[in-house]
Amino acid sequence: MPAPSRNAAKREQCTMDLRDYFIDQEPYYRPLADEIALFEAAYANRMPIMLKGPTGCGKTRFVEHMAWRLNRPIVTVACHEDMTAADLVGRYLLDPQGTVWHDGPLTLAVRHGAICYLDEIVEARQDTTVVIHPLTDDRRILPLEKKGELVHAHSDFQLVISYNPGYQSVLKDLKESTKQRFGAIDFRYPAPAVEAEIIAHEASIDRPLAQRLVAIAEHSRNLRGHGLDEGASTRMLIQAGRLMARGIPLEAACQVALVLPITDDEDIRGALTAAIACCS
Amino acid sequence: MSVPSRLDAVAFATVERRLKAFVIALWRRSPPLRARPHGAPDQPLRANFDGGLVRLPESFRGYSGGAAIELFFATVAHVAAHLQFGSSRFAVGGLKPLQVALVSLVEDARVEQLALQVYPGLRRYWLPHHVATATGAVTAPALLARLARALIDPDYRDDNGWVSKGRTMFFAERERWHDASISRTIGSLLGNDLGQMRVQFNAKSYVVEPVYRDDNMGLWDFGEAAAADDGTVLEAVRLNQTEGGASADRAAPVRAEAEVGVPVARYPEWDFLIGRDRAEWTTLVEYGASEGPASRIDAILERHPVLVHRITTLIRSAKVSRPLRLRRQPEGDRLDLEACISATMDHRAGHTPDFKVYAKLERRYRDLAVLLLLDVSQSTNDIVRGAGSSVLELEREAAALLAHAMAGLGDPFAIHAFCSDTRADVRYFRVKDFGAPYDAAARRHLAGLTGRYSTRMGAALRHAGRELAAQRSHRRLLLMVSDGEPSDVDVADRRYLVEDARHAILAMAHFGIDVFCVGLDADGDSYLTRIFGRRNVLQVDRVERLPEKLPMLYFRLTG
Structure with a gap:
């Protein structure tokens, strides 16, 4: 773990622009396998990394934890289907004197050496994702066409994307040429014991209670493909746990945090509610 | 409670x-x-x-x-x-x-x-x-x-x-x-x-x-x-x-009269050696499709609950036709910021600005007709290694899932099948026609398909093309599933039927019909790309995955 003084020194060197993007407190992360070592090795090579896995299994938390561990600022961009390349790299804006260039989040990270995390990259339009191509091979450059500038990536810059493979996979998928530029770390929901440990920690509830939540999640994950697109995520269970920590009974907490958000289908809700009732 | x-x-x-x-x-x-x-x-x-x-x-x-x-x-x-x-x-x-x-x-x-x-x-x-x-x-x-x-x-x-x-x-x-x-x-x-x-x-x-x-x-x-x-x-x-x-189904064996076909058309065949059409060379004969139990098709859907669910979800998203944001429009309901900025910049620089500075949302609706043409030649009876069922069985599963998707989308579609026994008897089966609903009768026909004879692709393609050309949709798609090279017992030259099929495809482009082929032959690359063109062929190397591939391909082609 880096010493605080070294931390501070490193931050001082970093430009003002990115100072807010450092993470001060260690984000809680429970390693599931060797993903921390893998990521550290990848970062040492500045290898672009793709985090795969279902929603709410800890991808974002992991990358935040790694940014803290590596003591790098992290710039997160939540991708959406209307995102243009300009939203990523930047654009000219008007001011009284004329036009002025504003770096986008990606350019900011590239210029000053941050980890840039593009969350749910498949959501972005395919022409947008192409701008990351020159950054993710040996060139490590970002051409700003409109500005006529070629930004060479800072030596600390790394690109991380997240990608949920099961999600609308036919209509939205990464281009083959994009996929093949990345190393990938696969995330899954943790094993029951580990998941209970995470929930107990994050929601501050007893371990046995957390274990019951995990058993309930198992029901919803069984229904994946039989009425549910995705089972209850670890994040959902933590939310349910937090409600319980405030004195809400298990079944009510599960209704609020789990059954009602996950589906609008009355039949599936009925089945889930009945299955939850069986657990206690 | x-x-x-x-x-x-x-x-x-x-x-x-x-x-x-x-x-x-x-x-x-x-x-x-x-x-x-x-x-x-x-x-x-x-x-x-x-x-x-x-x-x-x-x-x-x-x-x-x-x-x-x-x-x-x-x-x-x-x-x-x-x-x-x-x-x-x-x-x-x-x-x-x-x-x-x-x-x-x-x-x-x-x-x-x-x-x-x-x-x-x-x-x-x-x-x-x-x-x-x-x-x-x-x-x-x-x-x-x-x-x-x-x-x-x-x-x-x-x-x-x-x-x-x-x-x-x-x-x-x-x-x-x-x-x-x-x-x-x-x-x-x-x-x-x-x-x-x-x-x-x-x-x-x-x-x-x-x-x-x-x-x-x-x-x-x-x-x-x-x-x-x-x-x-x-x-x-x-x-x-x-x-x-399933008592409601008449699980009738292939009836004798079903074997008597009605010749409905004669089509030319392209002879690449002489470089011209042989007029009225093939006779296309339509046979009544034999019937199997419709429950067989329902059972297919039940065997693939995950896939059916995925298809249903995709239908929903494809059906509502996602709004499309059109930028740089001469008029619209909101300003396009990018366009405004560049227009102002042009203005200040003394250039003539582009006045298309609006953006608007538009919904695009689906308007397409699809004909699924299945190859039911003898070779489709081969058992696929690793799947334990025949090629035809997998074609049937794929067609059932695809039909489920198409019926759900409300796209007009037809399912036809073909095989051939010399140029005088190119057999054509109508499982489901464009006007007809996808009902128990259609499912019975689909369940009753059997694999026999050879694959004279050209004549069947011409017939299917003619059918499709009569549809009044904006886009017309002919989707073919074939497991092997075109061949027939009265043709010795392997190239002959390939060239003929290629010719039929070229002609179809004139009518504005898109043709796409799903090839189930691992070595089919050479002749299928020759016939359909490189971009219009998908090789399914693991045939047992056809049932999931075909509906997904359909969404891709039409999405």
Whole structure:
């Protein structure tokens, strides 16, 4: 773990622009396998990394934890289907004197050496994702066409994307040429014991209670493909746990945090509610 | 607990999905659930899980609203416990009817106890139905009901010697509950005791209690001989047959008259050696498609629940036609910021600005017609390694799933099939036509396709193209599934039919028809790309994945 003084020194060197993007407190992360070592090795090579896995299994938390561990600022961009390349790299804006260039989040990270995390990259339009191509091979450059500038990536810059493979996979998928530029770390929901440990920690509830939540999640994950697109995520269970920590009974907490958000289908809700009732 | 909203009976059909999801959620297994019709009015009906199907009463008489729903849950949870913890069937052997009833009762208690160890909450579904009390006449049905309660309800007190004995024996074996043979041992012993007590037991009128339990037919192996003279078992067998054969379907074998085709057209064939068409060279003969059971197609959909669900989701998103943001429009409902900025910059720089500075949202609607053309030549009977079924079977599965998707989208579509037996007899089968609904008849035709003869692609493509050209859609797509090279017994030159098919495809482009081919031949790259063009061919290297590939491809092509 880096010493605080070294931390501070490193931050001082970093430009003002990115100072807010450092993470001060260690984000809680429970390693599931060797993903921390893998990521550290990848970062040492500045290898672009793709985090795969279902929603709410800890991808974002992991990358935040790694940014803290590596003591790098992290710039997160939540991708959406209307995102243009300009939203990523930047654009000219008007001011009284004329036009002025504003770096986008990606350019900011590239210029000053941050980890840039593009969350749910498949959501972005395919022409947008192409701008990351020159950054993710040996060139490590970002051409700003409109500005006529070629930004060479800072030596600390790394690109991380997240990608949920099961999600609308036919209509939205990464281009083959994009996929093949990345190393990938696969995330899954943790094993029951580990998941209970995470929930107990994050929601501050007893371990046995957390274990019951995990058993309930198992029901919803069984229904994946039989009425549910995705089972209850670890994040959902933590939310349910937090409600319980405030004195809400298990079944009510599960209704609020789990059954009602996950589906609008009355039949599936009925089945889930009945299955939850069986657990206690 | 929910309050009864209506005071009428709850039909199985209204809770079927919920029950199914319940079983999947608990045990991760999805047994096919079916309704079991009521018989005589005075005959209480129980669930049954004989022969791979779980049949639940179509409704529970005397129960309504929330209570009926709870009872359905209790029933399906009980049957699921059997499926989860039961083992192979007990042989009836020399057991007396009373012993059979008691072994079943102990087995019921055993699987319930095991299920309760995993899900203690199941008790709240089952316990309310155990209403036997330790009073009243000592009859066999009453004692059996009391024993049933004693084996599940720890708070129940019963001083009857036989009931207490059963309870002690059952709980003494707590450690061995995972072994189904204890049910048989305990049940037969208790049966003996009850027999010695000279309590009357009428096997004909005996009904399993409480109401949520099944009739136990699924527990027993009655043997061939016994089955013949036992009414209840007979009934079960009969039910099986009607469901397997789906009585509504006429599972007619290929009829003789179906073999007589009607010649409907003559098409030219391209001879690449002489570089010109041979006029009226092939005769296209339409045959009535033979019929198979439509339930075969429904079974396909049931075998792929995950895929069907994915398709349904995709249908929904494809159908609502996602809004498309059009930028740099001359008019629109909002300003396009990018365009505004560059216009202002141009203005300041002294250039003429572009005045298309608006953006608007637009929905694009689907307007396309699809013809799915299946190759049903002899080679499609080959068994695919790793899949255990033939190419034709996989084509059928793929077509069924695709048809499900297309019918859901409301795109006009047709499914045709072809094979050939020399140029004089290019056989063409209409499984479903453009105007026709995708109904039981279409499914029967799809189920009845058989693989024979050769693959003269060109003539079939021309015919399908003509059909498609008559459709008035904006986009017309011919989707072909083929497992091999074009060939026929009267053609020696391998290139000849390939070139002819290529020619047919080129001609179709003139009519604005898109053609796409799904090739199932791993070595088909050379000739399929030659015929259809590199971009219009998808090679499926693992044929067993065709059923999932084809609908997804369709969404890609038309999305």
